[in-house]
Amino acid sequence: MMLFVPPGLALDASSSAYKDKVLALGTKAQENALGFLNAYGSSAVAGGTALKALRQLHKQCKRDEQIAQFHELVDSDGVVDPTPPSAFPTFVRRRPSK
Template structure:
């Protein structure tokens, strides 16, 4: 969720849900790869990218993203039907 575009809104209504989910996932993937490349990682495979993201998180390089996400959630500019229990602790709404 940290790599989703501004104004992220996911509608649970049936015809739009699948296509919206796919589209948002593709945007998040592109944003993730841009972030990794900007921080010196050339990871493309999921496992390697996850390992690189963990290291960046440990080094504090994702703190600004997490803060921005919390601000967007507090301002209600994010609409997500995912239950809070399904989210990692550091991004729970």
């Protein structure tokens, strides 16, 4: 879901509004993910079905642009997240080949 968060993500785990912010970002990321799937003709809505469709698109290299954009955001501090990089899936940690 990190690939679908809007730019400007800045989470501070010590903030009192941390949980509310995570929930709001999760909702926005879900909307973005479903919109992405819809753009590729998938009508997936349920979590498992959406994940399966996203995996299929990843195998077809349809998500490389999103992964590259995510890396650009992280590199430019457009995304600040307390999650350690080791917690991300391998395909997010690794930069796509161009």
